[in-house]
Amino acid sequence: MISGEWPVLAVDLGGTKIMAAVVLPDGKVLSRKYCLTMADRGPGVVIDRILSAVNGAMAQAQLKTSELIGLGVATAGILDAKKGIVTTSPNLPRWHNVQLRDFLAKKLGVATYIINDANAAALGEHRFGVGRGFTNIIYLTVSTGIGGGIIVNGELYSGADGCAAELGHITIEVDGPQCHCGNFGCLEALASGWAVARKAVERINQGEKSSIIELVDGRLESITAETVEIAARLGDQLAANIVRDAANYLGVGFANFVNIFNPELIVVGGGLSKMGDMLLKPARKVVRERAFKLPTRTVRIVRARLGSSAGVIGAAAYVFDQQLGNREKA
């Protein structure tokens, strides 16, 4: 039997929710099951919840694990993908060097791979989304944090330890604000969802007027990037300025990727990408101002297409690649 006929089980492990899905080799999702992560309860509980979501998706697809080609887990955090370990994850408290891969492989009796969630989304967009047919792609998920994925020469690039493409954690302002990763002036600390929300709180606390305050009933701690976006669309000046600043910083990041990678495509996913041109138009302008002409003429900066399924679809594509690779070596 060849791999083309076999489904893959895929999991997207996020800080808030878990999605388990059965995915076919053509990227179609056969079944899908969600549950809350309950990340604050620690790795043991989270892994139990992964198993329960997985069983749900398998039952829905009427499949047994013996009928699977493998399991792919897309997860937030810094992975030692080659060893199958989640070394640390900002959204998964108490996950330090968790041997996720081998545990799940043993428990489910199926070949298991782990992959960074943004890497997975990059691969998904390349195989089945907006990146189809392109050779060199930079993928950026701009949501609470900023994650990245790199496709070079048509393949996912993962580096020496499998933890490459931390594209949100490049310094673009040496003495900029501190990032959750410990560094200063990261792209994520200037253009992510949490950076936008933090900036709004900071400037309101400094006495600036904004309709954001009414939108959250004066509870500044509940401001999110979405609140700021809504206020901006309603004509709020402070909100519009904060979004424009974030877009400009994002453009600086894009310009760096254009000069480094000379890619055909920069694909932008994640919650903030839903802002569309409000975010991408100023960012594209910054690229034209800052990056070299030749690669700027080539690159297209576009929104991702696969939405919230990008993680599972990409994790599945990763499993197909790995299993085919193993077969070719054998």
Place this chain on the structure above:
Amino acid sequence: MISGEWPVLAVDLGGTKIMAAVVLPDGKVLSRKYCLTMADRGPGVVIDRILSAVNGAMAQAQLKTSELIGLGVATAGILDAKKGIVTTSPNLPRWHNVQLRDFLAKKLGVATYIINDANAAALGEHRFGVGRGFTNIIYLTVSTGIGGGIIVNGELYSGADGCAAELGHITIEVDGPQCHCGNFGCLEALASGWAVARKAVERINQGEKSSIIELVDGRLESITAETVEIAARLGDQLAANIVRDAANYLGVGFANFVNIFNPELIVVGGGLSKMGDMLLKPARKVVRERAFKLPTRTVRIVRARLGSSAGVIGAAAYVFDQQLGNREKA
């Protein structure tokens, strides 16, 4: 006859001098010929001088062009390598969209390839230098300007147009000083030879005391990075501070490359790399402070090994790769 038995002709076209060499498949240089570029006389004169250097190297090796597997030209500037065009080059005045490849191919009757000089050096170090046996390498030449080369999965990465790896032109300080490329706060504008020299002039003009002034007999316009290095070694405080600042900025750039590429090796060549630990020690410290732990543990930051021959050796390696690639496709 297989390529292993055939020599390659290689040229390194720099802003100051041209080196032509006959290189064997094992990276050994059979013959070598230098001449001045005379860049200010424009493309026509420069190309004549390339031809004269080439003839010199061929005569010295007692070879005819029919005995060559090909010609590789490493050149400064932004290349459209796929079209064989030098689109622009800061060190080669009046070079705008010069069809260098096809002109030389016709003139010499041999398959010709052009490649960015830092890309060539990266490939040279990977095949025959300090990068031998490594899979993922970031190469940085830190000299008057800063150039780069990227080796991923054991191969030179050149992007959609062949102009990738402009690693000196990533913004690390959004509102930093303007770079020759037009952008602001580029790594090159903060850590290159010209940036170091400019900073020294600027601070002396602001009234700071320094032994640099005596070293150049009061002629501030003749200050180079080397002058600053010498003064620093002689204990001059201003010079030491300027070198340390440049090293710190270089470290910020390295940290970005570590988070983006998770490489095994960062190789540093070019004139300023001769400073050795004076430059690399503070830079390594910055990487430990700014980059993620896992890729930081993996990466080694080392000096290049091939010296001034890196360009011709790398250009030759590029020709071998291309010709072998063509043969495999055929």
